[in-house]
Every structure is written in C-alpha cells, then in structure tokens.
Amino acid sequence: MKTLSTLFTAVLVLMVSMNLSGQESKPGYVLIKFNEPAPQNLEKFKQYAKLAGAAGKEFGAKTLSAGKAPEIIEGMGDDNKFVLLEFPSKAHAKNWYSSENYSLAKKHRAGIVDLTIILLEGR
Numbered sequence: 001m002k003t004l005s006t007l008f009t010a011v012l013v014l015m016v017s018m019n020l021s022g023q024e025s026k027p028g029y030v031l032i033k034f035n036e037p038a039p040q041n042l043e044k045f046k047q048y049a050k051l052a053g054a055a056g057k058e059f060g061a062k063t064l065s066a067g068k069a070p071e072i073i074e075g076m077g078d079d080n081k082f083v084l085l086e087f088p089s090k091a092h093a094k095n096w097y098s099s100e101n102y103s104l105a106k107k108h109r110a111g112i113v114d115l116t117i118i119l120l121e122g123r
Contacts, residue, residue: 027122028090030061030097032083032115039113048112051105059096060088090121 039045053063065084070077087093096102097117109115 025089028087028093029064029120029122030083030085030087030093031118031120032085033118034080034082035114035116037080041112044108044112048105048108051108052102055099055101055105056085056087056096058099058101059092061092061096062086086122090119093119 053061056063062085063083064086065082067081067083069079070082072079085093087096097119
C-alpha cells in the first residue's frame, strides 16, 4: 500500500510540473536593465523595490542576480546594473508584470529611474 501511495504522490508531482498541453513548463526570465547609473531618489526607489519584490513572490519569482554591475566580456556596453528574475513560466512573468500589485510598484518608480524590462522564455 505504501508503494502505491508513493507512486501516486510521484504522479501528482509530475502532473503539477506540467502545463495544460502536457509539456513540462519552461521557466520565464525577466531581465531588468537600468538605463542610468542610479535612481534619482533612492528612498522612493527602495519603496518600488520592496513592492515589486512582494508582487514577484506572488507569481513565484526568484531573484537570480541583482545589485551588481555587469562585467562586459565582449562588445560594448555600460556598467549600469541589471536584475535577473526567474518565474515558473513565461505566463507567470507576464501575469506579474500586468498585475495590480506590480502596477502599484511602478507608480513609485515613475520619474526616478529608467528601466528596460525584457521577458525571455527558458528551455
């Protein structure tokens, strides 16, 4: 009986990790590039970061990299900061970006820092 229970649990875990089409979900990545060296109002930016982070957690976001200037190893670029987020899927990332809570966070960012936000689908 215990083996049947273990098998049932394993099947449930596999089903949860698959999307409706039966394919394993591919992670979604959000790359946030700062288009200027630093926010114009650090306190207001901290409030944005707090609200944006909380909104991201609602959609399963994990911060993979943040707060460090990139090291350019080929080509031209600037040393402005990047943030890299991972979501369970591209749909989770899109839902985060269009969510009411992230929209509220963006209001705190308005006029203090210019960002480029890029959505990527993982493998």
